[in-house]
Amino acid sequence: MIDCNIVINISFTAFIAIMAGFYYFGIIKSLKDKFFAFLALVVSFILLFSKETYLLDIAHALYCGVYLVLVAVISNNKYFLGLNSLMLFNIIVSRLYYKGCVLNTKQSNKGYFTDINKSVMKHFDFSWTHIFSVILAISLIRLVLVLKKED
DSSP states (O other): OOOOHHHHHHHHHHHHHHHHHHHHTTTOOOOHHHHHHHHHHHHHHHHHHHOHHHHHHHHHHHIIIHHHHHHHOOHHHHHHHHHHHHHHHHHHHHHHHSSHHHHHTTTTEEEEEEHHHHHHTSSSSSOHHHHHHHHHHHHHHHHHHHHHHHO
């Protein structure tokens, strides 16, 4: 089994590189795009360089609860929607492969938002894998709609 920290390091380094490419090629245009790119960079740098549980926990919450959801629901940028879909697919596959969240492993399953998540999710008969699947479906549907508008 590949060490989950390697998966995190590759994924979030690629995330930074892709955001740099988006900027370089003029893909980041609207205020929403700038917000998403900024959030992606902040989250990535925290996850790559911090060892502080509270910072990892905040970055984890921002990535899963804010970035992925907002891009899926409000972005009209086909590149962000496509990247979001790819990232969500990667998350789902990694959750199945590792039987859980690699970011939880990195933060030793500790943190304020992690604790809230545990206390809330125990009342439901679904997991974040199910939630990510729904967000992936939303991203893909919105991507198709944005691409159809271009025709």
